[in-house]
Amino acid sequence: MPSPALIDIRGLYKAYQRGEQEIPVLQGIELQVYPGEFVALMGPSGSGKSTLLNLIAGIDQPTAGTITIGGVDIATLSETELADWRAANVGFIFQFYNLMPVLTAFENVELPLLLSSLSSRQRKERVAQVLSMVQLDDRADHYPNELSGGQQQRVAIARALVSDPLMIVADEPTGDLDRTTGEEVLGLLDALVADLGKTIVMVTHDPKAAAHAQRLVHLEKGVLVDDAAATMQLTPAALAD
Amino acid sequence: MFIWKLLLKNALRHRVRTLLTLLGLMVAVCAFGFLRTVVDAWYAGVEASSSTRLIVRSATSLTVPLPLAYAERLRAVDGLTTVSWSNWFGGIYQNERNFFPQFAVDPVSYLALYPEYKVSEADRIAWQRDRRGVIVGRKLATKFGWSVGDTIALRGTIYSGTWSFTLRGIYEGAQANVDENQMLMQWAYINESAKARNARRGDFVGVYVVGINDPNNAAVISQRIDAQFKNSLAETLTETEKAFQLGFVAMSEAILVALQAVSGIVILIIMAVMANTMTMTARERLAEYATLKALGFSPGFVVRLLFGESLLIALAGGLLAVAITVPLAAAFQQFAGSLFPSFRVTEETMLLQLAAALVIGMVAAAWPAWKMSRIDIVSGLRHVA
Numbered sequence: 001m002p003s004p005a006l007i008d009i010r011g012l013y014k015a016y017q018r019g020e021q022e023i024p025v026l027q028g029i030e031l032q033v034y035p036g037e038f039v040a041l042m043g044p045s046g047s048g049k050s051t052l053l054n055l056i057a058g059i060d061q062p063t064a065g066t067i068t069i070g071g072v073d074i075a076t077l078s079e080t081e082l083a084d085w086r087a088a089n090v091g092f093i094f095q096f097y098n099l100m101p102v103l104t105a106f107e108n109v110e111l112p113l114l115l116s117s118l119s120s121r122q123r124k125e126r127v128a129q130v131l132s133m134v135q136l137d138d139r140a141d142h143y144p145n146e147l148s149g150g151q152q153q154r155v156a157i158a159r160a161l162v163s164d165p166l167m168i169v170a171d172e173p174t175g176d177l178d179r180t181t182g183e184e185v186l187g188l189l190d191a192l193v194a195d196l197g198k199t200i201v202m203v204t205h206d207p208k209a210a211a212h213a214q215r216l217v218h219l220e221k222g223v224l225v226d227d228a229a230a231t232m233q234l235t236p237a238a239l240a241d
Numbered sequence: 242m243f244i245w246k247l248l249l250k251n252a253l254r255h256r257v258r259t260l261l262t263l264l265g266l267m268v269a270v271c272a273f274g275f276l277r278t279v280v281d282a283w284y285a286g287v288e289a290s291s292s293t294r295l296i297v298r299s300a301t302s303l304t305v306p307l308p309l310a311y312a313e314r315l316r317a318v319d320g321l322t323t324v325s326w327s328n329w330f331g332g333i334y335q336n337e338r339n340f341f342p343q344f345a346v347d348p349v350s351y352l353a354l355y356p357e358y359k360v361s362e363a364d365r366i367a368w369q370r371d372r373r374g375v376i377v378g379r380k381l382a383t384k385f386g387w388s389v390g391d392t393i394a395l396r397g398t399i400y401s402g403t404w405s406f407t408l409r410g411i412y413e414g415a416q417a418n419v420d421e422n423q424m425l426m427q428w429a430y431i432n433e434s435a436k437a438r439n440a441r442r443g444d445f446v447g448v449y450v451v452g453i454n455d456p457n458n459a460a461v462i463s464q465r466i467d468a469q470f471k472n473s474l475a476e477t478l479t480e481t482e483k484a485f486q487l488g489f490v491a492m493s494e495a496i497l498v499a500l501q502a503v504s505g506i507v508i509l510i511i512m513a514v515m516a517n518t519m520t521m522t523a524r525e526r527l528a529e530y531a532t533l534k535a536l537g538f539s540p541g542f543v544v545r546l547l548f549g550e551s552l553l554i555a556l557a558g559g560l561l562a563v564a565i566t567v568p569l570a571a572a573f574q575q576f577a578g579s580l581f582p583s584f585r586v587t588e589e590t591m592l593l594q595l596a597a598a599l600v601i602g603m604v605a606a607a608w609p610a611w612k613m614s615r616i617d618i619v620s621g622l623r624h625v626a
Contacts, residue, residue, distance in 0.1 A: 054619050083534065083538070092532075098622070101254075107246075120242075
């Protein structure tokens, strides 16, 4: 019997209002993501992939439908409940890292733990542990502007990981990096899935980045057009692109 | 601890901007405190006045003198304890710029009415014995470098001619608001000299200063005094010393209102400037606040960050302003000489300066904090992209 889906999306509909006109962005999405899966969301610009990721991450609200994550229908949560839920269950990785420029790498990683009940000593131990996992222990005291793009994204990964969330959402995590550095970052995400059993949902335009995922979900004009194993979707021609 | 560190780091992120805001705030709060001190100084005479003293003057005008003969009739009024008098001398020391108040008084009764003028027993006796003797306040003596025994020459304006006095004593104020810039001389000497020059000018006083046994009866006693001289050639107008001093202040009330308005406007201007700075700061950090909210921080945390930073800058500016107002006031007093009997930045003014700075900080952060607390996370994150 397969394990229950960590993310269970049913009849998801999202539309934006422009004046009196309703512009649909997502229409009737049905998607299940299982624990320990690495899923890539792909599609052309305006296909609704980032909107879907935002809805899964709980930073946007659907117009209709349910998004059940770890047994909780997050569409029914209030703003405060959703904030608490995100703090406990979601790790974020952004395209432009979104680190606090006035905080060191260590302090940036410590940030999500301020919302936990951990003591200062426990927080510091945990931060040191995850910084070591992303091989940045020697850069703990550096400010973001003293780090390369790849190093900043590793700090962001450590920040996403530090509170041991149910899932990690990554929005174009290699979009601002060169290919080699991007590969290093993707290798790190692979390791999170393989070694720690983390569930990752990633939005990407890059087929080579998508190739790291175990499953590829393709969106077009707000409709899920394909949901298959990544290896089946990525042809040698696409990879060579 | 973490939030304090974050507040401090945020405040120092754009050092030049923070420094300029701090400077503007410091100047505005200092100007507010300084102008308030000027207004306080204007009212110092009122504040220093006693509730047990009444001033009896001509009902026609302050420039019209009263007969010395009234003294005996005043002593007969029920409720009075002491009767004294004074004349404005109006002499010039060296040149007009060296202005200071000079009063011709009856030494014994006058000092009995003004216990706040602290003068040593030896100096008091020496003054009473020397008809040409004077006593001066400590600040005045310091300003002109006078010591006891010095001869002081004044050019008379009301009482013509050159008058030569000998300094017999220096008094000090019992409180900070007591005027130490005055010269007191013997009324009898001035009166005799004036009479010798013009017999019709003798035996008149400028005002009577009377002591009363119960401040609660001031109104009743005032009425009794004025009733005594009703329908005479020189009717009197009796009022409390405070009301008498307020009469002088009222003459320059328009200036005082203008000063108070300017101090308020200065605060409003810096409030607008700082609100603009905080709005700019918040707009620049839109994506950071959106990130914090995405990570699970509440809108209240963002509000605390903005208010905290604004209050931190405001408090620093306020403290610096207080620190520079005190020496500035001291330097001004040096420059203004005896224009103000007391020019001191009071504790109340310092507290008001700090309160004004904090209000500026609160108001400046209110709009951006409210705006940032309501920021949509998705739009905020897009701000970076």
